[in-house]
Amino acid sequence: xxxxxxxxxxxxxxxxxxxxxxxxxxxxxxxxxxxxxxxxxxxxxxxxxxxxxxxxxxxxxxxxxxxxxxxxxxxxxxxxxxxxxxxxxxxxxxxxxxxxxxxxxxxxxxxxxxxxxxxxxxxxxxxxxxxxxxxxxxxxxxxxxxxxxxxxxxxxxxxxxxxxxxxxxxxxxxxxxxxxxxxxxxxxxxxxxxxxxxxxxxxxxxxxxxxxxxxxxxxxxxxxxxxxxxxxxxxxxxxxxxxxxxxxxxxxxxxxxxxxxxxxxxxxxxxxxxxxxxxxxxxxxxxxxxxxxxxxxxxxxxxxxxxxxxxxxxxxxxxxxxxxxxxxxxxxxxxxxxxxxxxxxxxxxxxxxxxxxxxxxxxxxxxx
Amino acid sequence: xxxxxxxxxxxxxxxxxxxxxxxxxxxxxxxxxxxxxxxxxxxxxxxxxxxxxxxxxxxxxxxxxxxxxxxxxxxxxxxxxxxxxxxxxxxxxxxxxxxxxxxxxxxxxxxxxxxxxxxxxxxxxxxxxxxxxxxxxxxxxxxxxxxxxxxxxxxxxxxxxxxxxxxxxxxxxxxxxxxxxxxxxxxxxxxxxxxxxxxxxxxxxxxxxxxxxxxxxxxxxxxxxxxxxxxxxxxxxxxxxxxxxxxxxxxxxxxxxxxxxxxxxxxxxxxxxxxxxxxxxxxxxxxxxxxxxxxxxxxxxxxxxxxxxxxxxxxxxxxxxxxxxxxxxxxxxxxxxxxxxxxxxxxxxxxxxxxxxxxxxxxxxxxx
Numbered sequence: 001x002x003x004x005x006x007x008x009x010x011x012x013x014x015x016x017x018x019x020x021x022x023x024x025x026x027x028x029x030x031x032x033x034x035x036x037x038x039x040x041x042x043x044x045x046x047x048x049x050x051x052x053x054x055x056x057x058x059x060x061x062x063x064x065x066x067x068x069x070x071x072x073x074x075x076x077x078x079x080x081x082x083x084x085x086x087x088x089x090x091x092x093x094x095x096x097x098x099x100x101x102x103x104x105x106x107x108x109x110x111x112x113x114x115x116x117x118x119x120x121x122x123x124x125x126x127x128x129x130x131x132x133x134x135x136x137x138x139x140x141x142x143x144x145x146x147x148x149x150x151x152x153x154x155x156x157x158x159x160x161x162x163x164x165x166x167x168x169x170x171x172x173x174x175x176x177x178x179x180x181x182x183x184x185x186x187x188x189x190x191x192x193x194x195x196x197x198x199x200x201x202x203x204x205x206x207x208x209x210x211x212x213x214x215x216x217x218x219x220x221x222x223x224x225x226x227x228x229x230x231x232x233x234x235x236x237x238x239x240x241x242x243x244x245x246x247x248x249x250x251x252x253x254x255x256x257x258x259x260x261x262x263x264x265x266x267x268x269x270x271x272x273x274x275x276x277x278x279x280x281x282x283x284x285x286x287x288x289x290x291x292x293x294x295x296x297x298x299x300x301x302x303x304x305x306x307x308x309x310x311x312x313x314x315x316x317x318x319x320x321x322x323x324x325x326x327x328x329x330x331x332x333x334x335x336x337x338x339x340x341x342x343x344x345x346x347x348x349x350x351x352x353x354x355x356x357x358x359x360x361x362x363x364x365x366x367x368x
Numbered sequence: 369x370x371x372x373x374x375x376x377x378x379x380x381x382x383x384x385x386x387x388x389x390x391x392x393x394x395x396x397x398x399x400x401x402x403x404x405x406x407x408x409x410x411x412x413x414x415x416x417x418x419x420x421x422x423x424x425x426x427x428x429x430x431x432x433x434x435x436x437x438x439x440x441x442x443x444x445x446x447x448x449x450x451x452x453x454x455x456x457x458x459x460x461x462x463x464x465x466x467x468x469x470x471x472x473x474x475x476x477x478x479x480x481x482x483x484x485x486x487x488x489x490x491x492x493x494x495x496x497x498x499x500x501x502x503x504x505x506x507x508x509x510x511x512x513x514x515x516x517x518x519x520x521x522x523x524x525x526x527x528x529x530x531x532x533x534x535x536x537x538x539x540x541x542x543x544x545x546x547x548x549x550x551x552x553x554x555x556x557x558x559x560x561x562x563x564x565x566x567x568x569x570x571x572x573x574x575x576x577x578x579x580x581x582x583x584x585x586x587x588x589x590x591x592x593x594x595x596x597x598x599x600x601x602x603x604x605x606x607x608x609x610x611x612x613x614x615x616x617x618x619x620x621x622x623x624x625x626x627x628x629x630x631x632x633x634x635x636x637x638x639x640x641x642x643x644x645x646x647x648x649x650x651x652x653x654x655x656x657x658x659x660x661x662x663x664x665x666x667x668x669x670x671x672x673x674x675x676x677x678x679x680x681x682x683x684x685x686x687x688x689x690x691x692x693x694x695x696x697x698x699x700x701x702x703x704x705x706x707x708x709x710x711x712x713x714x715x716x717x718x719x720x721x722x723x724x725x726x727x728x729x730x731x732x733x734x735x736x
């Protein structure tokens with residue numbers, strides 16, 4: 001095997017592919033990176049942790065067919081430290097030589113046959129995705145998924161295609177995030193992918209060509225995201241996702257229209273005194289002329305007033321500040337709507353118009 | 369006590385003063401920040417961990433005399449999160465109220481009398497320092513000091529004034545850094561200050577007015593660094609520093625003149641294969657047409673060639689790559705001189721001309 005390629009091009013591709021390498025894996029070959037060169041001058045780099053596999057194609061020079069597995073970390077470290085010039089990589093008898101100007105590395109490789117196949121998907125149906133919209137939806141939902149692996153399906157994000165809508169939904173038992181985007185096609189599908197993987201996909205979408213086409217191919221076990229030079233294969237989680245639509249309250253007794261950044265800043269400040277113990281508790285008091293946020297601890301207490309347009313009843317309700325902060329941070333809208341039932345019912349955070357996002361946050365019971 | 373001050377001004381001052389707060393102190397009052405307002409509208413903020421004390425003065429409005437100790441972390445967190453507007457701080461009966469626009473915090477204070485005095489220095493002699501030169505010298509030496517508190521005096525930096533020179537010296541038993549700057553005065557002094565504190569002083573010098581005057585006042589126990597609005601009081605370490613001048617070889621048998629960045633890059637690359645075990649060992653071979661750097665591990669090996677002008681004997685010598693990298697990183701010169709004795713003698717890194725810096729690095733014994 002042999003190829004010559006510019007150092008920066010290699011480094012960029014490695015940055016993408018290495019997102020599938022888990023350094024703490026117990027399967028040694030998965031710390032590796034599969035390099036395959038064909039006679040058309042295409043180098044394929046593949047990394048996989050079995051749940052997520054990433055393949056990146058690069059046009060190289062002086063190609064000689066062959067394949068080898070190298071240590072992903074070491075190969076990446078070497079390439080990143082080399083000067084911005086042509087890098088020549090050759091392989092003979094499982095020994096890989098990397099040359100660039102006056103540097104020469106010789107590293108031990110492993111036979112390509114030992115690398116697991118990232119598998120093929122048994123479907124011809126290709127679903128077109130809007131890269132920018134998918135990125136936005138991942139950003140707006142993934143933080144709401146559970147981070148406890150033991151919680152099963154809710155560490156995943158539900159991707160639901162219905163009629164002309166694509167939705168993503170994540171929840172952890174205390175809050176839920178729902179985003180919705182119009183889509184061109186009429187496919188109807190429901191899959192769940194781990195939020196951890198979706199976050200890696202977000203990063204890859206950010207690091208690849210901005211407007212490039214993305215196609216999704218699905219079978220029962222795998223979802224493939226196909227771009228020009230990059231292929232992402234993700235495991236689909238087994239099991240049924242929570243029937244989330246029934247959880248969303250249809251009615252409210254109080255409603256606020258409020259400036260998002262003012263509310264965010266005020267809750268962040270109030271949470272400074274809420275951090276210790278007691279669930280990071282801040283109290284929201286909906287009053288005639290707006291919202292009053294209070295919090296207290298042994299160290300002191302805080303009162304924050306935020307102007308808001310209020311409809312409906314006055315209400316005193318407690319929340320874990322973190323859940324509100326997390327949601328307000330990923331929204332871009334200048335103003336938002338908050339809907340409340342009683343102080344034991346969840347609060348909804350929504351846009352002034354439309355249903356692009358919806359956050360449902362459970363309250364914390366407060367002493368009367 | 370009462371004062372009004374712009375949020376940004378307070379935040380900046382806090383950033384400086386908080387460098388003297390150790391969050392893990394066992395003396396609760398040292399987690400505090402002493403605020404003192406006088407009738408001339410000057411607010412003094414003081415923090416101390418006993419070894420390092422920092423005082424910052426700020427001009428404030430609506431001043432009413434008084435003093436109080438507040439939690440440094442909480443006060444800082446609150447000020448940093450407030451909007452860029454006037455902040456009013458008042459104190460009554462050890463309760464401190466912080467108001468800014470529609471935010472109101474009430475936090476518990478402690479009586480100012482409980483805060484330790486940062487002490488006075490029994491000397492009238494003021495030594496003028498060049499702020500930029502001192503910063504440069506700290507940067508070029510502090511990383512060479514020992515980081516093991518148990519090693520006594522060598523966790524400190526020796527500051528030595530002799531004739532018209534000011535020197536700083538740091539060493540850890542494996543390497544030594546010496547920097548020298550001309551000074552205007554003829555003071556003759558020798559003190560040792562902990563490298564950790566010198567690093568904080570470096571940061572404070574960076575965050576305060578660039579060209580402002582710095583004066584140093586010394587007694588047996590303390591060194592005071594005096595600026596326009598900022599006063600730093602550092603403990604002077606007890607005990608005699610190592611007589612470092614005798615350690616520096618006067619002669620060499622091989623000498624290289626070499627490009628600093630090329631050498632740095634090559635050693636960093638070579639160290640990729642030297643990291644595991646074996647002291648991070650890289651081998652330097654001084655040959656007729658330059659320097660060849662090699663390193664090897666179970667994962668593979670590397671050969672790096674660097675052009676250099678060589679005088680004297682060929683030599684094969686081993687080093688811990690980290691010690692050479694650390695030194696090369698803080699030097700600004702394009703080319704440097706390396707002097708070698710035998711492969712069991714230390715190597716010197718020096719400028720082509722002058723004696724502004726000198727690094728001495730002990731070799732690692734290598735198998736013949």
